[in-house]
Amino acid sequence: MSKVYVIHENSEWTIHLTKRLEELGVPFEEWHLDEGLLDLSTEPPEGIFYSRMSASSHTRGHRYAPEYASQVLAWLEAHGRKVHNGTRALDLEVSKVKQYLELNKHGVRTPKTVAAVGKNQILEAAVAFQGRPFITKHNRAGKGLGVQLFQSVEALRTYVEGPAFEEPVDGVTLIQEYIYSPESYITRCEFVGGEFVYAVRVDTSEGFELCPADACQIGDVFCPVGEEAEEKPKFQITEGFNDPIIEKYKRVLEANNISVAGIEFIRNEQGDIFTYDINTNTNYNADAEAIAGKYGMLELAKFLGEELLQNEKKVRVMLLA
Structure with a gap:
């Protein structure tokens, strides 16, 4: 079987x-x-x-x-x-550089990014941002690896030359323009079978750890004195999300034979969208899904089950031919 x-x-x-x-x-x-x-x-x-x-x-x-x-x-x-x-x-x-190149090919705007190998080259790349805030991140990343916000090249130098510097596993560090979001959130669009399932709004006010998986969470709201704060949860599914960017994302996924993905973007002060991540190992937040009544893993399981049935029919036809 x-x-x-x-x-x-x-x-x-x-x-x-x-x-x-x-x-x-x-x-x-x-x-x-x-x-x-x-x-x-x-x-x-x-x-x-x-x-x-x-x-x-x-x-x-x-x-x-x-x-x-x-x-x-x-x-x-x-x-x-x-x-x-x-x-x-x-x-x-495993390569954000390749992600950005592919997104750009299909008309999707990404933040200005420079890839660097070597500490001196990281510092040299930061000069190109001419005094504007920028972030560093790992080319092969996930889980917010290597993501740091800097206001100056000198601040970056202290980090790069200090003991806290994280060497990327592939040696490639990205220096990327910082896109300021007035409301401090990003949006993650989930796709299964190449079709849009839902968008989830992620609060970034406490940092860049954006993994929605239950295993990555210590609680949506954290208070150091152990009391529950009156705050919105970190992950919220946005009802009725509809933006032209969805069709562009679908074209990117289709062109690269990607069936399942979570694609993340941020809006600047003018409302312009900048896309910065394609996660082909996407996870879902259980609390957000329970509130919205939408379940990514259930949709994925249904999709895989249907694909299995179609494949079995195809194999039977081939055997009878």
């Missing part, structure tokens, strides 16, 4: 999907690709393959999981298996 094969390196981020697959009675198998063996003389099993490989795997001790997953995905694709979020998606997942 064919199955849905879920490729990943982090069980905490995957359990919410597998629970939904179980609820729907969709047969599945997990492939945890932190390490393994790949015999190129063998053929993959029949079924649907969905990759949730993450750019931040090295922060969990899985340094080479994306590299190994890339080889496995290439093997699957070479044998004609149906792969959702395959080699091209992973290629973008």
